[in-house]
Amino acid sequence: MALEKADRNIAERGPGASTISSDSEVEGATGSPISEKALLRKLDLKLLPAVTVLYLLSFLDRSNVANARLEGLTTDLHMTGNQYLTGLTLYFIGYIPCNIVLKRTTPKLWLPTLTLVWGVVATLMGVTQNLAGFFAVRFFLGMTESGLFPGVVFYLSMWYKRKERQYRIALFFSAASLAGAFGGILAWGIAHMAGVGGLHGWRWIFILEGLLTVLVSMAAYLFISNYPLTTSWLSDEEKSYIHARLKADSDATHDEKFDWGSVWLAVRDPKCWLYGLAFHTLSLPLYTLSLFLPTIIKAMGYTSAQSQLLTVPPYALATVLTVLWAVVSEKSGRRAPFIIASSTIGIIGYIILLANPSPVKRPGVSYLGTFFAAAGIYPSTALALSWPANNVSGQTKRATANAMQISIGNLGAVIGTQLYRPNTSPKYVLGHSFALGYLAMNIVVVSTLWYVLDHDNRKKHLHLEQNPSTGSFHEISEDGLKGDRHPRWKFNV
Template sequence: MSFESSSAKDVGFKEKSTPISPNVYREDVDTSGVDETKLMRRIDWHVVPWLALLYLLNFLDRGSIGNAKLYNLEQDLRITDTQYLIALTVFFFPYALFEPPSNVALRRLRPSRWLSFLMLGWGVVMTLHGIIHDYNGLLTVRFFLGLFEAGLYPGIVFYMSCWYKRSELGTRVALFFSSATVAGAFSGLLAAAISNMQGIGGLAGWKWIFILEGLFTVLCAIASFWIVQDFPDNAKFLSESERVFVVRRLQDDMRHSAGGEKLKLKYIWQSLVDWKTWIAMGMYMGFDGPLFAFSLFTPTIINQATVANLLSVPVYAWACIMTCIIGFLGDRIGSRGYINLYVFARLVGYVILIVSRNPSLSYFAVYLAASAIYPTIRVAWVSSNVEGSYKRSVTLAMAIGFGNLNGAVTSNVYRSQDKPWYRLGHGIVLTYIAIGWICSLLFLVLLRLENKRRDAGERDEVIDGLENPFAREENGKFANVEDARAEKGDQWSGFRYTL
């Protein structure tokens, strides 16, 4: 594999009067002996499996309150259904608002420390769920659980984008995110088993659900301080030549910031004023809102004279399969935008749920809904179209954070007075998915238009020593192409958005 500098053709120049400096990352290091296939396989084993486990625990701990409700949580705490919904809502405010600063902290600090610290915090809070006695206690632990869990999902997505090329990210994110579906299936079985500890130590079965799951999370958090790897340029499990090789291949894939980037406020500002950030927030609104509603209320939705936790297992197994298939197709076929539109179009599942009065038909519709909610094609799509490590970290955190904030709404839409068909809840979730579809279409159209403008030379910068009739000073003036690329990130004229 070769790493070539950007040519005049790459940046739309019709002529060039002087050669462009290659500016290879650490050009003194010889990487000719590195086997790319073996290296990437080793990176996969060091990065993906443990992150998948962390997210499994994250999703498991977050949603366990839905299972605990089935085992008399409300009655033992003497709370109403409205108070229960408020407790669910409280979780989402710190969960959403803390995500952007957490991602900046992750980039500044070592992932092995920051992610492990967050995990340790939510593991302790999860365990404390098992000793609360009233409504105030429930509100407190839900708030702090949201605070500590906030940084994990956007942090992992950003962290993985710092390891893999744009054409590789979708499959890895899908494999990591599929653990959420495993958690959904496993949580029902685990809760059913742990609930049999009713009365042991004088504690209710639902309390043991929180205590045991929380303690296991704490143990994994301690191990994570040594298992979670840092960024490619300083990962300990790689040799020096391998670290350099990984950074160079990322930079060749328009990840110019892969070799490290100093924190500057302008990088954060670039994210805030970029239209992609705001449309991505709409996409994630249409994804995360339904995701939380689905994960928190699946047992409730299908609890129509059935063993709800057990019937939810095959639903999550199907969601896991669909997540992996869609992620794989996104990397192999490309065209993630079109795939995203197709996935969101499965909102037909919620149309069936609204009109159905047949339990079997409604149960089938839940499978269609899972097919629309769990595939993570939009994660890789957004990440692939934002360059600059700090900018990407903020954009992902804002988009995911806003999506999660809508969980505060969707955690209140399945009211007990609407059972057994929950038409209001299904209608609201359907609206969210429709918003996500519209934003995805807009994102796709605008990216295509911007690529055409760049192909036509409308975004070309003025580069010293290069003759380019299309260059405009309002697009910036730079000493060389590498400076323009580093300064502008995905706004650089040579950057092409993936559709």
């Protein structure tokens, strides 16, 4: 009865029920008023800090190898520069998203367990004694971290309405650039522990940051929640209202069982492949920047300690712009033009890096280029990664689409890990050129996706004009279509 009453309250608000009114209050299941703005604030405070911390640690543990390299990792393990690149590649070979597991378990169990396991693996990097050990740890780190990002994206889609997800996912993703900033500061500080316990500084970077992840994972079992109707920190009225607002907006309230048919729907949908290509064309510049920025800066003539600290400002700028760009994009209701604009900023950064004839003689010019690169790459990636969560309907199909996007995207990272070879220092023409080309391809892919989504929306609009009695997208249409194929499901462009 509580859910039914909340459903009626939402319905009585009319067509505007799917939008947020900052001061709106709706009667709850027991007659008490519920402020949508206050409820969203409560959800944000309970959900976002927890998953953002986990992703910050995830990105820190995968990218701190770049900081450790400056502190003697390759020298102590007697590896060549190209062998180091192979180790980076192996991370992405093991990175196979597993959202299907999340559908069959719960976020409260799955996400902290992933964190615990990769924390242990990340710590083992600090005691690795040879090249084979380095390769093994990088592979298993990728395998254990692979479920977090697509899992959290799907998780947030079960709490927020479609138009609310982009900002939350972007805020969550901003932890990636924040990890880069923290990583530089932490690496600079931890490197001063060289000699403590007879260990070199690079080992302490992995050990301390890995142990931090393990400790946070223990707490995560307490602060990660499941889904709205089963959580303890919401009142019955709030649960009812969340259920009703989601029911009016998407499929998040469906009790959908896993089925392979829905997986196949995602695989057959060209749009799901385009979402993957949108991330693919960003993952190469994203991961080459995060894995090689300390090395790129050091090649300008700075010391290792200076290079660690100089990575902080570009990442700090990227963090701020990722959040601001997501807010502006969400308010406009557009995705594609903002991704295109941001990728263009990244292209300018690589043009600056490539145009500088001597990074050692003119380090300030190349350093400026890293600001433009970071400022363009991270906001674009955040928006691209939020697209399937907004547009794919059917819980299993959406979980599959998220996993497809990460898998297709990370193929770009696999290529990128082989580009910044030691013999191309200090200009790194090969790596910078690929990054620039990929960002240009991103503009092409996003423009194509923009056209496809807009075309599908026009077809649906025409269908509804001719068939005004078409029912809700919760029902199968007269043509046997459901989910995001339903005429009443509008794609966010």
